[in-house]
Amino acid sequence: MRLHIAFLCSFLAFCLVVAVDHGNFKTCEKSSFCRRLRGVTPGSSPYALVAGSLNTYSDSVVADLINKETNHLFTFKLEAIKSNTFRLLIDEKTPLKPRYKVTDALKGNPLPDVIKAKEQNKGEFVITSGPNKAIIYADPFRIDFYQNDVLTVQANAKGLMRFEELRRKVIPPQVNENEEQGNENGQQEQSQNDANVKDLTNEDPGAWEENFKSHHDSKPNGPEAISMDFSFPQALILFGIPQHADSFALKHTANNGDPYRLYNLDVFEFELDSRMALYGSIPVLYGHGPEKTAGVFWQNSAETWVDIYNSNAEKNVMSSIVNFVSRSKQNDPLSGHFMSESGIIDAFILLGPSPLDAFKQYTDLTGVANLPQLFALAYHQCRWNYNDEQDVETVSAKFDEHDIPMDTMWLDIEYTDGKKYFTWDAHKFPNPLKMIKNLTDLGRHLTIILDPHIKRDAGYFVHNECTDRGYYVKNKDGSDYEGWCWPGSASYPDYFNPEVRKYWADLYQLENFKTVTADVMTWNDMNEPSVFNGPEVTMLKDNVHYGGWEHRNVHNLYGHMNVMGTFEGMHRRDPNQRPFILSRSHFAGTQRYATIWMGDNAAQWGHLEASIKMCLAEAVAGHSFCGADVGGFFGNPDVELLERWYQAAAFQPFFRSHAHIDTKRREPWLFGEATKQIIREAIRKRYSYLPLWYTMFYEHERFGLPVMRPLLAHYPKDVDGFAIDSQHLLQDRLLVRPVMSAGVSKVDVYFPVKENKKPDIWYDIDTYQKYDVSGFVSIEVNSNKIPVFQRGGTIIPKKGRIRRASTLMKNDPYTLVICLDEIQSAKGTLYIDDEKSYKYRDGQYNYIEFEFKQNLITNRFIDKPNYKTKSWLEKIVIAGLKSIPKTATIKSDHKTENLEILIENSAVIIRRPGVSMTENFVITLN
Known part of the structure; x- marks a missing residue:
């Protein structure tokens, strides 16, 4: 008991006094498998497809893959999956024991897609699936993935793939002068051991067992690490692989400190601007450029390190963006090098082509957050x-x-x-x-x-x-x-x-x-x-x-x-x-x-x-x-x-x-x-x-x-906005730029530009002041204010009666805030159900689209309304009208009447339309 109390007291003292004791956590140099895999020389891939082994099925191709240094065989499979996705699987063909394959991360079995395969040149195989294709190069092994004939992702282009096969540990022979020097069986076993370890002649001292501080890792299966590099030829920015207390845009790490680490750890008062592992690990990496977005989901639950390579091996992602703007040539595409301690290579290639496409391709695989209460x-x-x-x-x-x-x-x-x-x-x-x-x-x-x-x-x-x-x-x-x-x-x-x-x-x-x-x-x-x-x-x-x-x-x-x-x-x-x-x-x-x-x-x-x-x-x-x-x-x-x-x-x-x-x-x-x-x-x-x-x-x-x-989700061609992570979007409706410095009276807000190089119109949510500009704008703030803007062209539902708890607001009326775009139109949605149960999955909900067009406000039930709510429409706010209406008239399923109009903060207020949220209506501005 005394030991118990003493230990906890010392631990609590550690938590309170020390932010992060780096001596308690490994660096790559202190991790045997990270040292080994990071030490691989680019362009030295020993892997090749075995000639004549490729077989084609309706949704996949399979082949044997060989490590030419050890003659060890692997199984290779490339599957096509619905929604612009490929799956790459590599495992040992005859392992000493099965290797771990991740379960329970995917929401179910991915839906296969149809492929066609042909050999276009000797040692080059083309796999097509809809608008996508993969070209497999036999020796050295590499795969180039194309989306609409644009090279989007490359696997093993740097030749950093390694797959440490399971093997028996070589035990040096013990010579005894009084006994024979072995028998035929012993010689055969030793010969097999020698064959299995040719690629580890100068093996890392931690390959078979490893110590860290006072802890010993016995590694009964020996070295079993895997790695592969993925390049993004169209990308100017890489992002993803949370959880890290770092910038949204991933920084160059190759030959520059530690890689990003994915290993769930309890880290007290974590450091900022750090690649250290934290509490969660999600091995999905995205590359984005003005023309294409793609991703790679590396499905592996072992400790993983990810090295990031940017163009020209710069230390900051912004250098790539500057190079693009100045039209300077990239020497190498942005790349990520995944290195995991064990398991198999199981990678999903998400081919976009847009950011939202890539994000959905990932959630199609792993699922979404269920609607919360x-x-x-x-x-x-x-x-x-x-x-x-x-x-x-x-x-x-x-x-x-x-x-x-x-x-x-x-x-x-x-x-x-x-x-x-x-x-x-x-x-x-x-x-x-x-x-x-x-x-x-x-x-x-x-x-x-x-x-x-x-x-x-x-x-x-x-x-x-x-x-x-x-x-x-x-x-x-x-x-x-x-x-x-x-x-x-x-x-x-x-x-x-x-x-x-x-x-x-x-x-x-x-x-x-x-x-x-x-x-x-x-x-x-x-x-x-x-x-x-x-x-x-x-x-x-x-x-x-x-x-x-x-x-x-x-x-x-x-x-x-x-x-x-x-x-x-x-x-x-x-x-x-x-x-x-x-x-x-x-x-x-x-x-x-x-x-x-x-x-x-x-x-x-x-x-x-x-x-x-x-x-x-x-x-x-x-x-x-x-x-x-x-x-x-x-x-x-x-x-x-x-x-x-x-x-x-x-x-x-x-x-x-x-x-x-x-x-x-x-x-x-x-x-x-x-x-x-x-x-x-x-x-x-x-x-x-x-x-x-x-x-x-x-x-x-x-x-x-x-x-x-991030801004790039809806402004994929606005290069200046790619790496901005001081502000964010909520869907495409709100732009939020919090105040995150002491004593400031102004903050810089970046207003992005659309694909046609024109800005959206944004409205301050408090004053409805209009911003029809692009780039950075200095916005005044006071202690009560942070800059939040609603995008022109959207309609946002709100409630104006604030109660002690949200559960008491269920039947309260709604307000619609309509912010108009340059053509005086807007759309938005509202979802209503009982806010607690799963009955919505049986159709008991209302999902409504609202539209403002040609001075008409209308609603449309996207699905058949099947939830009886007591809520009604209390107020409509319209910002951005070029001419102020004199009157408004509502016509619904049950009434036709004139409505009161007020002007507040340059916005038009329509008071008490008084229509149920389950009714169809049309409001006309006169």
Whole structure:
């Protein structure tokens, strides 16, 4: 017990004093497989297709691939997939044992597409699929992918592919003068060993076993790393491969520090402008240029490093853009070099051709965020920790007292009985059901943390059941793995075992977890997994999971499998309610189950800036429901930083305030009246836009496109906007440029240009001032203002009656904000359902398109309306009219009448159209 307390005390001290101790985390040079693969000389590929081995099927070609240095054979397969996508698969033909293939990341089996194949020249094979083709070069092995006859992606063009085949370790012969020098069988076995290791004559000393600090990795399978390079000949910018606290545009790394690392880790107060691994790993990389966008999804859950090559080997992506603008020639295309510790080569080539096409091709494979309940898109209040039931109820009441909306209270680890999850501290929380009811009676929710480390306590039922049933991850010797986390000594459920996931899901059932209700939501934290005394604060790589797979193969999937079990449990607990889950660890496909956030950020202006950059990278990698702790998890923000953070976060998908246990309390009313009013206004503005947020997330599920978007998503030819990550789009409707520096009275906003080189018209959402310009414009700001603009040509739904919680606004009336483009037209959509259940999947919803054209405002039900709502149309705001109408008339299914018109802030206001949102109508401006 003393050791337990001492360890935790020292660990907490480490967390609070040291931002990042680099000695606790590997660099590429300290990683044997990264050293080996990064040391490969470009242009030295030993791989070639075996002559005469290529076979063609309806949707794919297969062949044998040989490493000419070792004569080892591999299987090669290239598949065509619907929606401009190819899949490349390479595995050993006769491995000593099966190699790990990722499961559960894809949403299902990709739909195959038809191909045609022919040999156009000796050793060159052309595979066509619709407008796409792949040219396979036999020796050295390379594939060039074309979209509409434009070379878009190249695989192994740099010749950096390596595939370390499994082999037996060579044991030097022991000579004994009193015995014969071996027998025939022994000589044959040694000969086979020698053949298997010809390519590793000067083998890296960490290839067969490796030490890092006090930790030993036994590597029972020896070296088994894989790598391949992918080039993007049309690209001027590479982006993707989250999670990193770096710029949206990926920087040159080859021969310039470490590559970007994908290895889910618990990193405290992470550093900015860093390629270090963080909590999530999504191995999808995009290349974009004015003519084409393409991507590569490297489906591998082992530790992965990605080197980035830019043109002319410059250190900054902007150099490529400058070269393009000055029409200087690129020496080499932008490239990414994926290097993974184990597994197989399984890569999806996403051929665009536009940014939105490529983003959808990725979500077609890995899925989308399910439409959340509306409350999840509202404001969340959290800290580590609210002390007790009285504290929770007092904070909730204070939000009402100060007229600040809030939908969800959160509880961190201190609510439990000694960090034993699925329990409550009986002294601090003696009546949790009453506390929960007090919140739900107000229209609010409670979210509680449930981490995957299980306290090793003989009096804890979860530990006893996991031990008795063999549900824990194992050490290499087959015993239960034991590490240290918040409870002290802990073990970790093996969620790769379907039986364990079912058990985890069973724990959520109300007959088992009797002290919660179906309205209590879940926060899965520390699920990288975090192990305080483990190598790099995580699990040993030679631990063993279900199926005999080592942890090294599946590490980046552990948190994903954890939330799969949580989702199953919550869905089974109440099949009619959409679960809300927040997860820190994530992989490709985790968006199907959970929301994510940026982890242990800090109360610094740079971390506010990083929230945009990081969420943009996550959004294009499938994770639209993303946010960062408002105010910073570590440290105490000054009032200006806190105000600006609320204003920025109000326009990001996940909106939650959270703070470390040792920070000062920071509820909005604790900072003086002026600051409280600024925060109140930011939160209330978020609530006014909830109809837009809900519509955008429905459209994300329906169409597969990100909610939060970089400028290049809609302005793919505007080279000057490619690398801008200080502002973002919400779909193509809002342009958001938060204030992210102290003491400023102006900020520069970049207004992009369309393909015809003309700017869009943008309207300030507060004043409706019109901006018909392109490039950077200096915009004045004050403490109450950040620049947000609605694009001309759009119609945005809002609500003007702000209540204590979003759940109480369901039947309130709507406002339509119409901002006109240069031809005096606009369109927009609104989605309505019960905001909670899955009935919308049975058609119980209304999806409406609104249009302004030739002085007529009309609505159209995109699908047959099948949801009865009490909501009605309260107001219409029109900005950008060239002539002010004298009157307006509405004609609907049930009435015809004249409407009142007002002028405010150069906008036309039509008051109380009074029509139900389920009716067809036409409003005529006269």
